[in-house]
Amino acid sequence: MSKQIPVIEEILSANDLIALENRKLLDAHGVLAVNIMASPGAGKTSVILRAIESLRGRLRIGVIEGDVAGRVDADKVAQTGTPVVQINTGGGCHLDAPQVQSALRQLPLSEIDLLFIENVGNLICPTGFALGDHLKLMVASVPEGHDKPLKYPGMFTVVDALLLNKIDLMPYLDFDLDAFRTAVRALNAEAPLFEVSCKTGAGIEDWVEWLIRQCS
């Protein structure tokens, strides 16, 4: 005799509830939000600055910068004339939905098509906290080594797209690109992988075209 098995729906955490509110607010204003995650120094701000440059006149950009401390990155973005809010977590190892909610209140959402949310530099903790974003993007970088998917599988698994940055340094490092691609594909069959250099601009246009398609 078969019995009906009770299914308990996931009870949303306070963070998840606020993430849903963030998503509704973004959708109401037609803003696509991209959560950018990476190790410290992989080049999150650099890929944002490259996109701002390339998308000028094509999409209106906004930025939320997340850091433990400081406003180095927000200052760089502000110099481009792009609306930006800096969140300092004060020791926290990831952004959370309430922090993003506060930042959204200070941005001119009706004048933004694409919002980059630069998470705290950390390959582990940010994956566990919903922000309300539409897409998750990871920036890996050549100097970190090709073995990172094996060591930090969680991040590589959850993202919708990957950038491999700093490919201009390939000649000076023992980076096995085939091993990296194979390890990424073992964890994530779908996410496009863009191999780029923020220094030379190589590969940036392919990534930017992908961003434009996500917004349309």
Add this chain to the structure above:
Amino acid sequence: MSKQIPVIEEILSANDLIALENRKLLDAHGVLAVNIMASPGAGKTSVILRAIESLRGRLRIGVIEGDVAGRVDADKVAQTGTPVVQINTGGGCHLDAPQVQSALRQLPLSEIDLLFIENVGNLICPTGFALGDHLKLMVASVPEGHDKPLKYPGMFTVVDALLLNKIDLMPYLDFDLDAFRTAVRALNAEAPLFEVSCKTGAGIEDWVEWLIRQCS
């Protein structure tokens, strides 16, 4: 009228209590333990491998490798004939004292002078969890950029020594060494800073001599 103000001593967490046990066990065997922390891909394993090579016949080394997943690093260490235990945190963003306690039980402590504990790649969370180590060492790397002390001040503040790795890449990057040194010194006046390249071996001997002095 002045009143005696009651002072409540800090109540040690379960983690701190086990960290104290680890320290006692290490001291009983005359082992100096160094907790190595860094971003993913800064070169923690590479500096350990360089030290093993340089210290052969001078100090007996042991290694605990901490990673979210995988055993890539432990395999590299094992190839040198050095006793090594791999801890997989299974998603955890830092090592904790109970994990280290388990690893210590599997190491031949009476045959080890210097134990490297390679923490999970993360510039934030590992600083909050005592392991029982005697010294904390941070590995920064040139490709991460000179602004890291401004963004992750906690790590730079707590460490007893710093390595700046991958200095061989300096010609290919816009790394401001003076700005880095100044930012480090603003947070940490005491810790020695060793500028090294695990690729070329530059600077390694100075760091290794410092390790030997800590053990004597």
